[in-house]
Amino acid sequence: MPHCIIEYSDSLERQLSPDELMHCVYLGALNSKLFEADDIKSRVIPFQHFTSGTIKQNFIHVALKILSGRSSEQRKALSSSVLTELSKLPLSAISLTVEVIEIERSSYSKVVN
Numbered sequence: 001m002p003h004c005i006i007e008y009s010d011s012l013e014r015q016l017s018p019d020e021l022m023h024c025v026y027l028g029a030l031n032s033k034l035f036e037a038d039d040i041k042s043r044v045i046p047f048q049h050f051t052s053g054t055i056k057q058n059f060i061h062v063a064l065k066i067l068s069g070r071s072s073e074q075r076k077a078l079s080s081s082v083l084t085e086l087s088k089l090p091l092s093a094i095s096l097t098v099e100v101i102e103i104e105r106s107s108y109s110k111v112v113n
Contacts, residue, residue, distance in 0.1 A: 028082030
């Protein structure tokens with residue numbers, strides 16, 4: 001944990017690669033000091049069609065799915081750490097958002113083969 005799901009406007013790929021974006025979010029999660037390096041999982045989903053109100057503004061939205069049990073202060077620190085790293089990207093006229101979503105431990109299942 002966490003599962004970092006990065007949604008973004010696909011036109012951003014002219015300015016940075018999906019790998020660069022994943023690395024940025026990875027650093028934010030790692031810098032939160034809540035997770036071990038090998039436990040941070042990331043994936044990206046580019047969007048070609050989107051709006052923000054009445055305009056088509058570029059965006060990056062990161063959903064950080066973590067197992068329940070962290071304090072609200074820890075969740076806020078995680079969100080802030082990822083947003084800090086995103087803010088370092090050389091992008092302008094962009095909406096950056098981060099949310100932390102708790103996964104209920106009792107219903108989470110995992111198998112690695």
